[in-house]
Amino acid sequence: MIGFEGAVLRNGAFDVRADLTVEGPGICAVVGPSGSGKSTLLLALAGFLPVVQGRLSVDGRDITHVASARRPVSVLFQDHNLFAHLSVTDNVSLGLRPDLRLSSDQAAQVRDALHRTGLDGLQGRKPAALSGGQQQRVALARALLRDRPVLLLDEAFGALGPGLRREMLLLVQSVAIERNLTVLMVTHEPEDARTIADHVMFVGEGQAHPPLTVTEFFAEPPPAVAAYLGL
Known part of the structure; x- marks a missing residue:
């Protein structure tokens, strides 16, 4: 509430x-x-x-x-707020650790978030290589990982x-x-x-x-x- x-x-x-x-x-x-x-x-x-x-x-x-x-609270904006130099996986991983030093359990959480938001196969791409909808999925996956x-x-x-x-x-x-x-x-x-x-x-x-x-x-x-x- x-x-x-x-x-x-x-x-x-x-x-x-x-x-x-x-x-x-x-x-x-x-x-x-x-x-x-x-x-x-x-x-x-x-x-x-x-x-x-x-x-x-x-x-x-x-x-x-x-x-x-x-x-x-997690926030998802229209402009995605993705980091252009980071891969899809790394952009999503920021939802767990800003330093990207994930444990094996955290890495598994990232893979699950990518799967649930329909990003399988796009893990290594940079934001510039994604469509607008794919970029929003990355941002949503990151927001969800913040739990x-x-x-x-x-x-x-x-x-x-x-x-x-x-x-x-x-x-x-x-x-x-x-x-x-x-x-x-x-x-x-x-x-x-x-x-x-x-x-x-x-x-x-x-x-x-x-x-x-x-x-x-x-x-x-x-x-x-x-x-x-x-x-």
């Missing part, structure tokens, strides 16, 4: 307010107009932006002032075509169920929420609204949500 308790999250001169709970495990899509504060919400939860009021928690643990590297209970997707699949995008969404859904993850997924595509989400959170004009079930969100949306959806 993720808690935003009277939180004010700051991104430069822009603030986002959130006083809500995201139940987990499960997938919560985060939607809203461009510039409304969706990414700010995730970046603050990950520890990359300050909380100027209130508190953040995961499973009841206050993480408001915990360093980003020590939070129970954190919360996974944040900040428009991670926005640059992919419809078919590959759906494939990646279904992969995230499968992994989330298998590992009992709580996923917050920023997306500009309401259809992403219909595809894999359990709940949807609307962020508009710097205000994050409590999540609704997917059925409630699309069938009985509040006025601000209806305007966003064009209903």
Whole structure:
């Protein structure tokens, strides 16, 4: 469970307010107009932006002032954040050890992550030799190896075509169920929420609204949500 308790999250001169709970495990899509504060919400939860009021928690643990590297959170961005000079295996291995000095058990975990994300046979390639979808699979495999209970997707699949995008969404859904993850997924595509989400959170004009079930969100949306959806 993720808690935003009277939180004010700051991104430069822009603030986002959130006083809500995201139940987990499960997938919560985060939607809203461009510039409304969706990414700010995730970046603050990950520890990359300050909380100027209130508190953040995961499973009841206050993480408001915990360093980003020590939070129970993994983040997957649209731009992959892969190291161009490292192989697929090494990029994924960074999820376990920054110095890449893996034990035999850790090496086995890396092989398993590569297999589960469909990267068998690509272990020795550099990022430049991969497609966009393959690069995202590498980034996802690395995030999964960190073994954190919360996974944040900040428009991670926005640059992919419809078919590959759906494939990646279904992969995230499968992994989330298998590992009992709580996923917050920023997306500009309401259809992403219909595809894999359990709940949807609307962020508009710097205000994050409590999540609704997917059925409630699309069938009985509040006025601000209806305007966003064009209903």
